[in-house]
Amino acid sequence: MNNRIANVAVLGGILLLGLGGGYWLADMRAAQPAAVAPTPEKKALYWYDPMYPQQKFDKPGKSPFMDMQLVPRYAEADQTPDSAALRIDPSLTQNIGMRLTPVTRGVLASSLELPATLAFNDRDVAVVQARAAGFVERVYARAPGDVLKANAPLADILVPEWAAAQEEFLALRRSNDAGLLAAARQRLRLSGMPSGLITQMERSGQVQSVMTITSPLGGALQTLDVREGMTVAAGQTLARVNGLGTVWLQVAVPEAQGAALAVGQVVESRFVGLPGRTFSGTVSAVLPQTALDSRTVQVRVELPNPDGALRPGMTAQVRLTQSSGQSVLWLPSEALIRTGKRVLVMVAEEGGRYRPVEVQVGTENQDQTMIIAGLQEGQQVVASGQFLLDSEASLKGLTPQSPAESAMSLQPGGRP
Structure with missing residues (x-):
């Protein structure tokens, strides 16, 4: 009986010690700080220079462009939907x-504002030549720069060789031989005699050996190379006349805008000497050669000039407009x-x-x-x-x- 009581006492002591040790271990663990979970290291996709971000590098180091270290670009940033914004x-x-x-x-649509200079229309030119050799008997009061009307007289030229041919024609006309008369009339034409002069001779029945040189068209007289008493040869140039019905605007367009030019393109122009007026014309030609000194394309714009207000040499400001419809x-x-x-x-x-x-x-x-x-x-x-x-x-x-x-x-x- 006493032994049983002693054994129970020993077991009770052991249990009390076990419980006390358990509480002590629990207190010790609670007193220790909790272990921090290791943070996973970010993975860099590449490195870059912030001042030159389009160039990527596969390892860190110094930037070859700037005196600074390369900056890493992490995978998480690229996986974000807004990474590029x-x-x-x-x-x-x-x-x-x-x-x-x-x-x-x-x-x-394209529009260019450019300076331009007005010039004569070189397609509207008349050259007056002597149709036969002769002598200048009279020069009318003309000088280069004068504005003439069509058929305005310039000079009278005596053609001696026409006299014999006309006398032969008048003699044949009395014979009433139509064939010979036609042949004689053709001979007069081949000698250079104008049709109007032949008609005048037939009507008057008198020899017409003096030819009056006239201006074929109305415009500005450019040159007049005849003087009273001088001798002229057949085909010699006596005068040059420029028409004024239309004039040219000479425009220098930069080479970069030359590809948009086209014949027929509408152009508006304003002149310093004609304030408040706007003139509309079209591109008549785009010259094939580019000016080497200014790298420009030369463009000709044709303007109507019915009242003669536009004078070659005037300066203008033009607007070139073009619409492709695209x-x-x-x-x-x-x-x-x-x-x-x-x-x-x-x-x-x-x-x-x-x-x-x-x-x-x-x-x-x-x-x-x-x-x-x-x-x-x-x-x-x-x-x-x-x-x-x-x-x-x-x-x-x-x-x-x-x-x-x-x-x-x-x-x-x-x-x-």
Whole structure:
């Protein structure tokens, strides 16, 4: 009995010690700080220079472009839907004066404002020559620069060899031989006698050996190379007359805009000496040779001059306009970021996001630039403050979308 009681006492002591040890271990574990789970190391996809983000490197180091260390680009950033876009707080956009403009569609038209000089129309020229050898008997009161009417007399020339031929013709006319008379009349024509002079001789029955040289058309007398008493040879040039019914505008168009020129293109011109008047004409010729000194294409514009108000030598300001009827995308030129190698824009998206996009541009007209690829109609583009956004995008290493990537994202099912 005593032994059983002793055994029970020993077992009770052991249980009490076990319980006490358990509580002590529990207190010790509770007093120790909990172990921190190790943070997984971020994986860098590549390294880049923030000032030249389009170039990627496969290991860290110093930038070959700038005196700075390369910055890592982590995989988590590329897996984020907005990794290629900036988020700007709406209040900040107001502070920096950011302004948006839409991409619009319109008809392709070009307009150039250029200086021009008025000149004679070299297609409207008359050259007066002596039809037979003779002597100048009289010179009318004319001088180079005079404006003449058509058939205005210039000089009288005596042609001795016509006298014998005309006397023969008058003798044959008395014979009433029609065949011989026709042959004699043909001989007079071949000798250079004008038809009007032959008719006058037939009507008067008298020899007409003096020929009056007249102006074939109305215009400005350019040259007059006859003097009273001088001898002239057959075919000798006596005078030159330029018509004034139409005149030429000589325009030098820059070589870069020469491809848009075409014959028949409408031109509006204004002259310093004729304020308040606008003259409309058309391009009559685009010369095939480019001026080497100025790198310009020479264009001739034909202007009607019914009242003679346009005088060669006058200066003018012309506007060349052309419309192909082709519908294209337009964007204000101020929204473009030209880096020298490419052209970028900052496209505004929902949620205050702004994405750099590379675009292909065409011609520029009146502060508007044609967009060939990279954008679509209705998109909002930053027109003011875009350079600040571009700098921020470069610092963050955001690579602009190429025109092909932008086209894919704009397709149904693509990322907006």
